[in-house]
Amino acid sequence: MSSLNDKTDAARAFSVGIDLGTTHTALACLELARDQDVRSTPGTFAIPQLVQSGEVAARALLPSFLYFPHASEKTPGALALPWDADNSLAIGAWARDRGALTPARLVSSAKSWLSHPTLDRRSDFLPLGAPDDVPRISPLTASARYLEHLKAAWNHEVARGDPSRALENQVLTLTVPASFDAVARALTVEAARMAGLNDIALLEEPQAALYAWVEALGDRWRKEVSVGDLILVCDVGGGTTDFSLIAVVEQEGDLALSRVAVGDHILLGGDNMDLALAIRLQQDLVRRGKKLDRWQLIALTHGARVAKERLFADRGLDRVPITVPSRGSSLIGGALSVDLTREALNQTLVEGFFPEVAIDAVPNAPRRMGLTTIGLPYAADAAITRHLAAFLTRHARAADKLDLPARAKGQSFLHPTAVLFNGGVMKAGELKNRVMALLDTWVRADGGQSPRELPEGELDLAVAQGAAVFGRVRQGQGIRIRGGTARAYYVGIETAMPAVPGMPPPCKALCLAPMGMEEGTSAELPEDNLGVVVGEPAQFRLFGSTVRRNDKVGTVVEDFEDELDELPPVEATLPVADGMGQGDVVPVHLRAHVTEIGTLELACVGMKGQSWQLEFDLRANEQALDAEILDGEVCDGDILDAEIIDDEADAGEEA
DSSP states (O other): OOBOTTOOOTTOEEEEEEEEOSSEEEEEEEEEOSSTTOOOOOEEOOEEEEEETTEEEEESOEESOEEOOOGGGOOTTSSOBTTBTTOOSEESHHHHHHHHHSGGGEEOOHHHHHTOSSSOTTSOOBSTTOOTTSOOBOHHHHHHHHHHHHHHHHIIIIITTOGGGSGGGSEEEEEEOTTOOHHHHHHHHHHHHHTTOOSEEEEEHHHHHHHHHHHHHGGGHHHHOOTTOEEEEEEEOSSOEEEEEEEEEEETTEEEEEEEEEOOOBOOSHHHHHHHHHHHHHHHHHHTTOOOOHHHHHHHHHHHHHHHHHHHHOTTOSEEEEEEOOOOTTTOSSOEEEEEEHHHHIIIIIIHHSOOOOTTOOOOOOOOOSOOOSOOOOOSOOOHHHHHHHHHHHHHTTGGGSSOOGGGTTOSSOOOSEEEEESGGGGOHHHHHHHHHHHHHHHHHTTOOOOEEOOOOOTTTHHHHHHHHHHHHHTTOSOOOBOOOSSEEEEEEEOOOOOBTTBOOOEEEEEEEOTTOOTTOEEEOOOOOEEEEOSSEEEEOEEEESSOOSOOTTOEESOOTTTOEEOOOEEEEOOOOTTOOTTOEEEEEEEEEEOTTSOEEEEEEETTSEEEEEOOOOOTTOOEEOEEEESSOOOOSSOOOEEEEEOGGGTTSOO
């Protein structure tokens, strides 16, 4: 894999892919040759970062950790970066390592917090539970800081004062989990804009991994798969698990790839495994009469991660020692040492996170307590294989609506014919072998043929590399995976009926954007006697579905409890235009638009040309949306509240 840190040819522009991960961030890039017959391959940008106090080194991965140093750690030059001598915080390897010893000053899992469904992700609350003398930062700002670090490092190493080579002036692709909803995607874009990266495209991580695979094989990828194949992308990273299914189809006489299913966003990954190992080791210490406090457990978790990676990387090792520093003689007289053995590793991770289960298994959902601490919505069941079984079974119910061969119809679950692994966790051969063996058991018992594992590249870097390839595909070079929206989106419509005590009017769901609707496209919904309430607060309910695949724009769903997931409702007061009164119901028809970044916009178009454009405010702590009247101005794409465009000349423009 080539490195582009030393390139100085200002005549070329780059396609840059950024994997803003939960535990690691990576950047890959390729040169966009002016001669389209000349193609470069993705190179890894080694990211300069603090690796020790006062020491900067370039590494392929930037750990997604931010550390607020104590005043005693801010000695002259201790935090200096080549582009910022006055730097006051740490991002990257030293931040992660130092923060493991002082977790109250460490920000981690910003990406997971960014997708939290109920908290205000613009609010400064990280590090969670930190003392008053530690600065606080929002998940949004933390994500922006990681991107700012990438930008500054690139511009220092590659651009070197040449604006044409600055990161913000390249073809930029930023990856997100396929399961990210519209809110999380929009926040990711906002974080990029805060970092000065204003012109980006979003790409789903499983698709990025597949782009990297296609690029690595060249034309040979067509020999690895054939029409009718169903590729399972199994992506287990530091903080999340994502599943996607991508079908190999025929398009104009050639092979093409089409995403057909996306799983839920599961907060379950390598971080859970490290904690499980630490708890097991803690129990060993307790049996020896040793007591650990909360901070020492976090340090033990960090040590378990390092030991785990060494054991998986070196089959010749049987055990790795871990040392936990003392926090005072009142607890422990000195540093503690404990060994992580291979037997404990396999029992905890293989059997604990990848147990052998039946295909009809579903994730356990234990009854929750009424009161809980505020935190991330982690998966309740740590068994990744149960989540995989539920994913394959759930989407089998929609197999007749997919672009799949006839043999897939009537199966009790969807049979992957090939598996592409992604994510740092899946570098472990023991874990991959368990997944492949279990899939083989499931498929063969259901009358299918054993799936095969597709050769993968660098699992830590594949997403960033695939994103860089996608930037070139956007320029018209290479195969494009058909995807569109990962969900179908619906808006709630209240049904008119006589009042009944204690019973609200029934709600039905109207499909605004079917699954797979391409980015940058709009859809005009059929006329259906709809009206919008103006001049007073009204609630807008939005739903999503990953299983209803044959719905079209305008499809009405009346019984949707099992197939639609409701997104947080929003209240908005739509402005009153001339001739309207407060509380009037104005006849409208709807126009939906999927933006280039995969978010959804909705316009309510009145009979006289007025257009109320709705974008859902992302500030979760605000219960209502403000509204304003624009005199013929179309919104500029920023996150707005609610608008009315009162200009007949603009009525026909896309919202």
